[in-house]
Amino acid sequence: MNVIIPKKTEELKKQNELIVIGTSWGGLDALSTILSPLPEDFPLPILIVQHRPRNQLGSEFFIEILNRRCQLNVLEPDDKEHIQTGNIYLSPSNYHMLVEHKGALALSNDEPVHYSRPSIDLLFESAAESYQQNVIGIILTGANQDGAEGLQVIKAMGGYTLAQDPVTAEVDTMPLAAIAAAKPDAILPLKDIASFLIKLCKN
Amino acid sequence: MSDSHKDNELELDLFLEAIYRKYGYDFRSYSRASLRRRIQNQLERSKLDNVCELTHLVIHDESTFIKILDHMTVNVTEMFRDPHFYKSFRENVAPQLKSYPSFKIWHAGCSTGQEIYSMCILLKELGLYDKAQIYATDIDHQVLEKAKKGIFPIDTASLYSQNYRESGGLYSLSEYYTARYDSIIMDSSLKKNIIFADHDLATDQVFSEMQVIICRNVLIYFNQSLQDRVFRLFSNSLDYGAYLCLGSKESLRFSSCHPFYKTLDNKYKIYQKTGQHEAFPLNRNNEDSSE
Numbered sequence: 001m002n003v004i005i006p007k008k009t010e011e012l013k014k015q016n017e018l019i020v021i022g023t024s025w026g027g028l029d030a031l032s033t034i035l036s037p038l039p040e041d042f043p044l045p046i047l048i049v050q051h052r053p054r055n056q057l058g059s060e061f062f063i064e065i066l067n068r069r070c071q072l073n074v075l076e077p078d079d080k081e082h083i084q085t086g087n088i089y090l091s092p093s094n095y096h097m098l099v100e101h102k103g104a105l106a107l108s109n110d111e112p113v114h115y116s117r118p119s120i121d122l123l124f125e126s127a128a129e130s131y132q133q134n135v136i137g138i139i140l141t142g143a144n145q146d147g148a149e150g151l152q153v154i155k156a157m158g159g160y161t162l163a164q165d166p167v168t169a170e171v172d173t174m175p176l177a178a179i180a181a182a183k184p185d186a187i188l189p190l191k192d193i194a195s196f197l198i199k200l201c202k203n
Numbered sequence: 204m205s206d207s208h209k210d211n212e213l214e215l216d217l218f219l220e221a222i223y224r225k226y227g228y229d230f231r232s233y234s235r236a237s238l239r240r241r242i243q244n245q246l247e248r249s250k251l252d253n254v255c256e257l258t259h260l261v262i263h264d265e266s267t268f269i270k271i272l273d274h275m276t277v278n279v280t281e282m283f284r285d286p287h288f289y290k291s292f293r294e295n296v297a298p299q300l301k302s303y304p305s306f307k308i309w310h311a312g313c314s315t316g317q318e319i320y321s322m323c324i325l326l327k328e329l330g331l332y333d334k335a336q337i338y339a340t341d342i343d344h345q346v347l348e349k350a351k352k353g354i355f356p357i358d359t360a361s362l363y364s365q366n367y368r369e370s371g372g373l374y375s376l377s378e379y380y381t382a383r384y385d386s387i388i389m390d391s392s393l394k395k396n397i398i399f400a401d402h403d404l405a406t407d408q409v410f411s412e413m414q415v416i417i418c419r420n421v422l423i424y425f426n427q428s429l430q431d432r433v434f435r436l437f438s439n440s441l442d443y444g445a446y447l448c449l450g451s452k453e454s455l456r457f458s459s460c461h462p463f464y465k466t467l468d469n470k471y472k473i474y475q476k477t478g479q480h481e482a483f484p485l486n487r488n489n490e491d492s493s494e
Contacts, residue, residue, distance in 0.1 A: 076452075077452075078452050078453065078454040078456070079422065079423040079450075079452050079453050079454065080427055080430065080454070080457050081454075081457075082457075092452055095452060096237065098234075098236035098237060099236060100234055100235065100236050100426070100427075101235070104427070106234045106236050106237065106423065107423050107452050108234070108236075108237040108277070108423055108424065109277055109279040109420055109423070110237050110240065110241065110277055122236075122237075122240065125240075126236040126239075129208065129236070129239070130236075132208070
């Protein structure tokens with residue numbers, strides 16, 4: 001897989017308003033690598049779907065670890081939670097997390113998509129629906145195809161799309177599927193994604 | 204917003220308006236993000252290209268509507284769902300109920316009834332069942348019929364039993380049902396204090412002087428405006444000092460009623476009404492004024 005170096009960031013200066021990230025197998029380490037360097041005053045809220053078991057304790061453990069590693073505040077939202085800068089919203093296990101409208105989240109118990117609840121596709125599609133071209137969508141390591149269609153929708157709406165270089169992914173199925181479906185704007189090694197986001201979002 | 208986005212929203216609005224005007228079911232204020240997806244799935248199932256075609260079918264063919272209705276609402280439920288909620292109910296709500304000579308519980312959006320029977324079992328084990336009058340309501344007539352029967356597939360029994368144990372149940376769940384062929388049939392002694400009734404949270408009125416309202420994983424399907432109507436409806440229905448139990452990811456925080464409540468369990472969302480207020484008006488004044 002060839003890494004696609006993004007265009008100069010000046011060319012990309014749209015009004016980015018939201019970052020959405022999808023991952024499954026290997027996600028905790030990949031998320032830690034990307035999220036821990038982001039500064040406290042990082043200007044965009046971040047929504048994450050990470051596939052994980054429905055057991056409540058595992059879920060709390062996950063949040064606790066990410067919070068220890070990140071400068072931004074990591075939380076599991078309630079339904080209709082307001083989307084605010086400075087926060088990272090992690091989809092609760094066994095619920096879909098969607099963007100209800102600009103600035104607000106919604107949760108649902110609707111049937112799983114690609115055997116997954118939460119589903120990355122649902123988050124990405126709903127984010128693109130509400131934020132149009134102002135979304136940055138990122139697909140990381142994972143063992144199924146969830147997220148490929150969602151990334152395609154973000155791209156079709158004019159948003160910015162990025163996939164982890166599959167060579168650097170613990171499991172490459174998810175980024176490979178996303179790359180094939182969406183032909184993302186950038187494909188980057190895991191270690192370079194954080195600094196790229198910081199540059200991309202500096203306005 | 205792009206034009207195509209606006210056009211899609213318009214199509215969806217007209218579809219929901221058609222259902223409301225023709226059949227009286229009000230989905231206009233349901234949470235848009237998941238509703239859109241559910242209707243998209245319906246289009247694929249019916250092999251249709253767009254929502255307008257579906258609107259046409261729904262207007263002219265009632266049987267299509269009845270089929271669709273099942274997919275418009277979500278009926279995910281299980282006995283002792285979120286077992287720790289029942290534990291918390293035992294600790295936070297039951298002691299107060301014990302002090303009452305009788306009390307009323309409204310279970311709003313009871314779906315196929317698993318969670319009602321769970322509550323009845325809990326009340327029995329606390330020695331409170333005979334003091335309770337339980338109102339079980341849902342918008343969907345078909346699921347209410349199932350709830351009344353209290354017959355569930357036998358392959359769910361092991362999950363239900365495990366939930367029951369985790370909830371702090373005293374015996375074995377099988378004490379409360381009879382297994383027959385591929386079903387479990389809930390004991391009829393659990394049903395004697397339950398009244399089942401149709402009720403639409405979007406349009407219908409209060410059930411007065413409740414001591415407990417349980418409404419779990421229903422509000423997540425409503426938009427903010429409809430949620431707020433329901434919270435006002437609940438507040439008007441609850442006595443001073445009474446309890447409101449929501450789904451573990453549903454919150455009163457975003458509602459104007461929040462100041463009238465004390466949070467007893469923030470994780471399993473048990474609230475107590477501690478403020479006095481006049482009856483709240485139940486009309487909604489933003490996106491739909493047709494109430």
